[in-house]
Amino acid sequence: MTGQTEQVVIVGAGMVGHRVAEEIAQDSNLQVHLIGDEEYHPYNRILLSEVLAGRADLHALTLPEPHHSVQLRRGSGVVGIDREARRVLLADCDELPYDKLVLATGARAFVPPITGLEGEPQHVHVLRTWDDCRDVTARATNAKHAVVVGAGLLGLEAACGLRRRGVPVTVLDLGDRPMKAQLDEAPARALSTALNNLGIDLRLGVTVAEVISAYGETVAVKLTDGRVMATDLMLLSCGIRAEIELAAAAGLEVDQGIVVGPDLATGDPNIFAVGDCAQPPSGMTGL
Known part of the structure; x- marks a missing residue:
């Protein structure tokens, strides 16, 4: 799409989603939207045990501000994907169009x-x-x-x-x-x-x-x-399970995670999955 700005929507404002947003926002031809269902600014969840121990607080866990061009939306997760229209439906009933969609929905505690x-x-x-x-x-x-x-x-x-x-x-x-x-x-x-x-x-x-x-x-x-x-x-503390429900409801292939190829693309060439929610050929990640 030379000469036009591509809309990239990243679902999940955790550590992986934040990192992806930072990386691709360097491209001036991309408009990046980072959507998180938590009310908080993206933070490092690996350090939650440090908060529990009394050695850190939310400020210490908060990740750096994303690139100035990243549009961050907090407290309103994505509840649906219209693949044909290439739009995501948010919990607040708003809709957001995309050219490329990145699912970084992570995992939940089992x-x-x-x-x-x-x-x-x-x-x-x-x-x-x-x-x-x-x-x-x-x-x-x-x-x-x-x-x-x-x-x-x-x-x-x-x-x-x-x-x-x-x-x-x-x-x-x-x-x-x-x-x-x-x-x-x-x-x-x-x-x-x-x-x-x-x-x-x-x-x-x-x-x-x-x-x-x-x-x-x-x-x-x-x-x-x-x-x-x-x-x-x-x-x-019995492990995690990938958040695959959104992808499954959209008709994407899921197994233990969202099935992707080596390039992290799903069966839909406009949708990718990364992090704990993704199941690449090399297998799942996560503790």
Whole structure:
């Protein structure tokens, strides 16, 4: 489209969407629109555990202002894609045309089907967004015992953050060692010792079978070995699932993620997917 400005819409104002916007905004022939459903300026969600530990705040996590030509829209996510008309429909009922569309919708925290969660008891959390972090931090102020489900990197970072706030913490994982995907047995043993020295109770080969609540509040968990453990703060760190619903509703091919080729293009040559939501031939990313 020589001599004309192409409209590029990026859905998802997380770290990946922000980076894509920065890169392509250098091209003066492109008008870039960055759309995020959170109210906040794009931020580094990897550092949320630092906020939980009391070592950072939202300002410290906030990413640099995008290129001056990037049109950033916050607090109104995309709810539909009209591929024929090449338009996206926003939650506020506005529409935005595109020549090229980049899906950077990321992933959501996976919540396993644990008995008792169907009633949505209070004080059961995930740690994926700034609002999640704010809720966990608020609860940690008066929590007597936290249970973290999942001994991967993110779960252990969250456990350390809670412990730093003075909350007694138990970490549960069905595996035989912490951070099993990253560590062999020897370094995992060293990590287990370090966690113990921090006062974190690491229990392996066991997880939560049932959440016990009273008057809508979580009061205990029943473990897979039959024991019952009192808790008033439960944090699930059980992996992520790609946000594929928007793409699927638009008729794009999805599997575990949005299926793309080596060039990150979907089956629609005008639509691309990047980051945790994308499933390239080399496989999925994400912790």
